[in-house]
Structures are given as structure tokens and as C-alpha cells.
Amino acid sequence: MSLAPRLDLRQSQSLVMTPQxxxxxxxxxxxxxEIETFIxxxxxxxxxxxxxxGTAEDAPEPPSEPAEPDFAAPRDGPADAGELIAGGAEASGEASLDVDFAAESFHHDSASDSIGGLDGSLGLSGTGSGGSEDGPDFDNFGSAALSLADHLLAQAGASVAGPDLFIAAHLIDQIDECGYLTAPLLDIANRLGVPLARVEAVLGVVQTFDPTGVGARSLSECLALQAKEADRYDPCMARLLDNLDLVARGDMARLKRLCDVDDEDLADMIRELRNYDPKPGCRYGGEPTMTVVPDIFVARRGNGWAVEINAATLPRLLVNRAYYAEVSSGPQDxxxxAWLSDMLASANWLVKALDQRQRTIIKVASEIVKQQEAFFLKGVAHLKPMTLRQIADAIEMHESTVSRVTSNKYLSCARGLYELKYFFTSAIQSSDGGDAVSAEAVKSAIRALIAAEDPKKILSDDTLVELLNAKGFDIARRTVAKYREALGIGSSVQRRRQKALEGTG
Structure with missing residues (x-):
């Protein structure tokens, strides 16, 4: 074997993940x-x-591409990068994607342009860009409500003055959005360098502010403040508030002994307790509510479905070739x-990548609607079990691509607003040998059975299993318990106690 150096030529294939x-x-x-921020x-x-x-009606014609682009990629590849940029989407400054504004021909590039708006059930009439004055401003949907802290500070300014006002402001700063004081009084006194008795006195003033119960350090103190305001705070009510854990457990016999009252008086006290607000601070605004904005609209059109991207949140990105021509014609080193060429290539690539993203989302959403048409027509009980691989195989994409498309995306239809991941559920086999059903359909059946149960005959998990088997759901008891807990429904014992408490009212 020769050990001399030599040169060899070898040919191989590899997938290079470029930054773009x-x-x-x-x-x-x-x-x-998030795309709007990125743009x-x-x-x-x-x-x-x-x-x-501008609105969709004013939009110029996009680059001509196939109506159904080829999204397929080699299925044995380690990644799905080839599906993202179809039809030669490499960064090239020659294939410009901007438009000629002098052109006389324009076309409707979305369903909303021809059918008078497609907005599901949200009543969005604008389909323009996020910056259009005609488009909806989602930030204005939430009213600028007065915060709890501002409401309390206004009352403090009218009730106390001098150093006590400073102490009251510090106490209000330690009150959470539910209206409870979160810091120990001793820590506040040491921090401010004032006697503990003075802090307690100022807290007593704060606890007289509206809403009643604000500034409490515990649930029992919050309810006690409201009972005092209603002139219902007597020794019996005080003992009841000191034993709220027994109220939660429904231990009426022990409560009657502790409070030294009969059945009628205890029922009256519990009825009074229900009228109090355990979270008085929640009546006032806190942090601005973040509105969930749909990414996709779905609406019934004749015998089919119209699926559209929410263009109201997507600015129309264009390459300014006039500016490029002006700059490139001047003297430059x-x-x-090179920098100008890179900027042009980057701009062209980004416009093409965003266009391909929208096409991919529409393709995935359309297949979801096709697979789950029974849900859109009849409701959650007809939701079919579906996996990412089923959608990927149907549209000839990689499973990871479908996963990315369905992440953080919401779909609006006549039945409401749903995350795209909602439509992918596990399968529950049918007890009669029929088609499998989705987990969401089983949860819906469990919720309906518990909602209709007799207060005197609370359904146990075993009974729920029998009833679900009678409906054709082959499901185990532990699965019923898991779904029930996921729905936020208590056990049969907890529901029985809850019904007993409601009966006392």
C-alpha cells in the first residue's frame, strides 16, 4: 500500500442548512x-x-406561480427544508418579486376580495394590512379599565395625608390583582422604619376602601370584612369563617356544633357567604388583556369551505426596485x-419565503378542514381522531413541517376560535367495532353526562364507564378519571359535597 500523498475527486450529496x-x-x-413584528x-x-x-382590493398582482406548488420533498431526508422554498427560491437578485404599479391589470388574490369578506364568526370586516386605517385595531378591543391600584390610591388621597399616605401607598403597592395583601406587616414596618402599630392602623383604613374586602391577608379576613360591611358579622359567623375548610368539605354536622346553630341558621349563613366576593380586586382592570387573533378564517361557501389567511395582521411586503435602481445608478465602490446586491437578494428571498409560508399554511388548514368536516358541520362530538402524519401524507409534506405550521396558529369558524393543535387528538376505540372516536368527543360526552346527573345520584367513574360503553366508547376507568380531571370536574365525592352545599342555599 502506497503512503505517498495524492489527490482524489469524490462526489456526494448533503443537505446544507443555510441561514436563510x-x-x-x-x-x-x-x-x-409575530410575523408582523419580524417584518x-x-x-x-x-x-x-x-x-x-392597503386593502386587498388595492393589492397588485403577486408573482405568477403554480396554483398548487409542489411541496413534496424526499421523505428519507433528515429535515424538511426542501419543502419551504419551492420552485427555486434561492436568494437571487435577478428574479424580482416586486410589481409594476403602472400595470393596468389587477386581480383578487384572496377569497375575501370576491365574496365580500371572510371573517368566520369574529365580525372582522377589514382585510387590509396591519397598518391600515381601515383595518381593525385589535389593541383597541380591550377597554382601558381603571386599575385596582389607581382606584385605591385615589381613595387613599382623600382619606389620609402626610406620612400615613406614604404608608398607605406602600401597602397598596403590595396588594395583588385579587385584592389581597401579599407582604407581612412586620416586614413593611421594618422596611419603612415605622412602628408596627401604625402600619396596622393604616391598613385598617385601607380595608375600608372600595371594593369591600380589599387589603385582606387571607380568605377568611376578606369575607369577614364583607360580613362586617353587611352587618352580619356575629360570633356564629366568625366561627364559620374560621372553619372554611369544613365548609369546603361539606361537614355540616361539625359546623353546626362549632357555630352552635340549627340547620336553618347554618343554611342562612352559608347563603350569606355565597353572596360575598372572594376576589374583590378582580372587578378592576389589571394588565391589558391579550386578545387571541385568528390566523386563519374558515366559512361555509355553498357545498364547500372557504379557507383564508387573516390578511388584517399581515403587512404586504414589497421590494422597492425604484429605490434600488436610483441607488445602483450612482457612483459606488x-x-x-456587494452590500446593495445582498440587500436585494435578501429582500427577494424574504418576499418569496413569506408567500410560500402562506401557501403552506393554507394547504395544511384546508386538509384539516377536509378531514374534520363533520366537526365543522355538527360539532365536537363528531371530531375524528387525527395525527400529524395523516395530514403530512395527504398533502405530501414532512410531518415536522405540519407540526410547525400548526404551532401557535388559531382558526376561526362559525363554531368559535380553535388552536390548530386542537384538531389532532388520540383515538378511542369503539366498543361495537365501529370507527374510532377522538378523545375530545369522549370528553364532550363525559361533560354532558355529568351536567345532566341527578343531584341525589352522583355518577361515579365506574358508572361513567358503563354509560360511555353503552354509547359505544371502549374506555377504561383510569382514562375517564384522567379526562374528567382535564375538564376541571371533581370526583363523585367532591360533586356530592358541592350539591349538598348548593342544597343548603
Missing amino acids: LQQAIKLLALSNL AEEIEKNPLLDAQS KTSK
Whole structure:
């Protein structure tokens, strides 16, 4: 064997994940609002990018591509990168994706342009970009409610003054959104350098503020403040509030002995207790509520379904070729020329990647609607078991691509707003040998059975299993218990105690 150095030529295939390809994979998992933020950042970095703020009717014609692009990729590949940029989406400055605004022909590029708006059940009439004045402003949906802290500070300013006002402001700062004081008084006194008695006196003033019960350090103290306000705080009520754990367990016999009352008086006390608010601070606004904005709209159209991307949250990204021509025609050195070419290639690639993202989302959502048509027509009881692989095989994509598309995306239809992941559920076999049903359909059946149960005959998990088997669901007792807990429904013992408490009212 020769040990001399030599040169060999070898040919091999490998998948190279370029930074742009990695970014394309990341774009699939982002929601529409996250995409809007991403586009804004890219516009700041790339002077050749512009966001058009117009409605869909004013939108120019996008680049001509096949109506059904080939999304298929080699199934034996380790990644799904090839599905993201179909039809030669490499970064090239030659294949421009901007449009000629002088062109006379424009077309409708979405379903909402021809059918008068497609907005599911949310009543969104605008289909323009996120920056359009005609489009809906989701930030304005939540009213600017007065916060609990502001409400309490306004009352403190009218009730105390001087150092006590400073102490009251510090106490209010330690009250959480539910209205409870979260810090020990001794720690507050040491922090402010004032006697504990003075802090307690100021807290007593704060506890007289509206809403009644605010500033309490425990649930029993919160309810006691409300009982005092209603002039119902007597020794019997005090003992009842000191034993709220017995109320929760429904131990009426022991409560009657502790409170030294009869059945009628105890029922009256519990009825009074139900009228109190255990979280008085929640009546006032806290942090701004984040509205869930749908990414996809689905609506019934004749014998079929119309599926559309929510264009209200997606600015229309364009390449400003006029600016590129103006800059490139001037004098520039080699570095500037290379930088300008890179910016043009990056802008062209980004526009094409975003267009491919929307096509991919529409393709996945359309297949979900096709597979789960019974759900959209009849409800959750007809939701079929479905996996990511079923959708991937049907549309000839990689399973990981479908997973990214369905992450952080919401679908709006006539039945409400659903996360795309909601439609993928495990299968429960049918006891009569029929088709399997989804876990969500079983949960719906469990919820319906418990809602209709007789208060005197609470259904145990074993009884639920028998009733579900009679309905055709082959399910084990431990699975029923797991689904019941996932629905937030207590056990038969807990429900029996709850019914007993409701009966005393």
C-alpha cells in the first residue's frame, strides 16, 4: 500500500442548512402577529423593503406561480427544508418579486376580495394590512379599565395625608390583582422604619376602601370584612369563617356544633357567604388583556369551505426596485455594490419565503378542514381522531413541517376560535367495532353526562364507564378519571359535597 500523498475527486450529496433556510423554517412556526413584528424588524435593516398599507382590493398582482406548488420533498431526508422554498427560491437578485404599479391589470388574490369578506364568526370586516386605517385595531378591543391600584390610591388621597399616605401607598403597592395583601406587616414596618402599630392602623383604613374586602391577608379576613360591611358579622359567623375548610368539605354536622346553630341558621349563613366576593380586586382592570387573533378564517361557501389567511395582521411586503435602481445608478465602490446586491437578494428571498409560508399554511388548514368536516358541520362530538402524519401524507409534506405550521396558529369558524393543535387528538376505540372516536368527543360526552346527573345520584367513574360503553366508547376507568380531571370536574365525592352545599342555599 502506497503512503505517498495524492489527490482524489469524490462526489456526494448533503443537505446544507443555510441561514436563510433556517430562517424559513422559523417563519413557519410564527403566528401572524409575530410575523408582523419580524417584518417590521426586517424593514428597519433592509432599505429595499417596503410594507404596503392597503386593502386587498388595492393589492397588485403577486408573482405568477403554480396554483398548487409542489411541496413534496424526499421523505428519507433528515429535515424538511426542501419543502419551504419551492420552485427555486434561492436568494437571487435577478428574479424580482416586486410589481409594476403602472400595470393596468389587477386581480383578487384572496377569497375575501370576491365574496365580500371572510371573517368566520369574529365580525372582522377589514382585510387590509396591519397598518391600515381601515383595518381593525385589535389593541383597541380591550377597554382601558381603571386599575385596582389607581382606584385605591385615589381613595387613599382623600382619606389620609402626610406620612400615613406614604404608608398607605406602600401597602397598596403590595396588594395583588385579587385584592389581597401579599407582604407581612412586620416586614413593611421594618422596611419603612415605622412602628408596627401604625402600619396596622393604616391598613385598617385601607380595608375600608372600595371594593369591600380589599387589603385582606387571607380568605377568611376578606369575607369577614364583607360580613362586617353587611352587618352580619356575629360570633356564629366568625366561627364559620374560621372553619372554611369544613365548609369546603361539606361537614355540616361539625359546623353546626362549632357555630352552635340549627340547620336553618347554618343554611342562612352559608347563603350569606355565597353572596360575598372572594376576589374583590378582580372587578378592576389589571394588565391589558391579550386578545387571541385568528390566523386563519374558515366559512361555509355553498357545498364547500372557504379557507383564508387573516390578511388584517399581515403587512404586504414589497421590494422597492425604484429605490434600488436610483441607488445602483450612482457612483459606488465594490463594497457598496456587494452590500446593495445582498440587500436585494435578501429582500427577494424574504418576499418569496413569506408567500410560500402562506401557501403552506393554507394547504395544511384546508386538509384539516377536509378531514374534520363533520366537526365543522355538527360539532365536537363528531371530531375524528387525527395525527400529524395523516395530514403530512395527504398533502405530501414532512410531518415536522405540519407540526410547525400548526404551532401557535388559531382558526376561526362559525363554531368559535380553535388552536390548530386542537384538531389532532388520540383515538378511542369503539366498543361495537365501529370507527374510532377522538378523545375530545369522549370528553364532550363525559361533560354532558355529568351536567345532566341527578343531584341525589352522583355518577361515579365506574358508572361513567358503563354509560360511555353503552354509547359505544371502549374506555377504561383510569382514562375517564384522567379526562374528567382535564375538564376541571371533581370526583363523585367532591360533586356530592358541592350539591349538598348548593342544597343548603
